[in-house]
Amino acid sequence: MGIVRFQVLVSTIKKYNMSINDFKKFVLFVAKKNVSGANPSPSEFNIATERAYASWVMSQYGNPYEYQPGRPIPRIAWQNTQKITDNLRFLLTRKDFAVNTAGQVTIPDGTTKDINTQIAPKYLHLSSLRFNHIVSKNGSFVSKEVSIDVLRDNEIAGVLSSSINNPTTRYPVCAFYDTYIQFYPKTLQKVIFTYLRTPTVPNWGYTLDANNRPVFAQTGGVNGDSVDIEAPEDAQNDIALRTLEFLGISIREPVLIQYANQASKEK
DSSP states (O other): OOHHHHHHHHHHHHHTTSOHHHHHHHHHHHHHHHOOSOOOOHHHHHHHHHHHHHHHHHHHHBOGGGOBTTBOSOSSBTTSSHHHHHHTGGGEEEEEEEOOTTSEEEOOOSSOBOTTSOBOOOEEEEEEEEEEEEEEETTEEEEEEEEOEEOOHHHHHHHHTOSSSOOOSSSOEEEEOSSEEEEESTTOOEEEEEEEEOOOOOBOOEEEOTTSOEEEOSSSOTTOOOBOOOSOGGGHHHHHHHHHHHTTOOOOHHHHHHHHHHHHHTO
16 A cells, blocks of 8 residues: 555545544554554454544543642643643533432433433533522622532531531532532532533444455444544544554554655645
8 A cells, every 4th residue: 555545545534534434544554564464353443443542532631640749730631721622622511400309410321311301421521510590680680600619528528517618509519429419509400511421432334245354334334333533633643543552553653744744745
């Protein structure tokens, strides 16, 4: 496979925003340039791509390995920079939820319904929690959106027992538990929850030809329909590198840049 073919692959990936089939061709092209041996099976490719994609998403909203004593916020964290926000903007979801009589809201798991009885996407990472506080102003009632502070579990008791910092509808607080969020005061009726949803799992779907070889299938594959990678266009190299690493293929980023630069010169 020559540089002209590589140029077509890169331009096609950009045109269709990470088509899973073109992404697979791209990864296999790079792999062939660096190692010898058989191509990964469809299941091996899908597993490596899924883990690589999950790894890239995590690296954008907050890598736990970057948390260090004395530095509460790592170099890369959700909305730490506009670029990080742009990278994961496609995952940002806003939903309004009714608070039950116990002051709780179920953390969206892909089956949870919002206040409009619409299914809320599965929760991945918190962006913000807000509440519409009704205040009287100049003889009329005005709705004012206020933030809800998210506390650690060991902070709740101190706040609830405080005569100064006791939660109110103007200064509400909450804490996350395994399947729900607990709000104080418990009388909140509705909250605005913005969060990063869990991205769809990419999948290269395929059928078998007469020679029992896997052939790409957009729909109706033996392993399900094909699912493209949800990611910005400029994330393709990073996800490809991570996929190659999971496949056991070592390659440095400058090599991909070299291929891309050479391809652009051939246009």
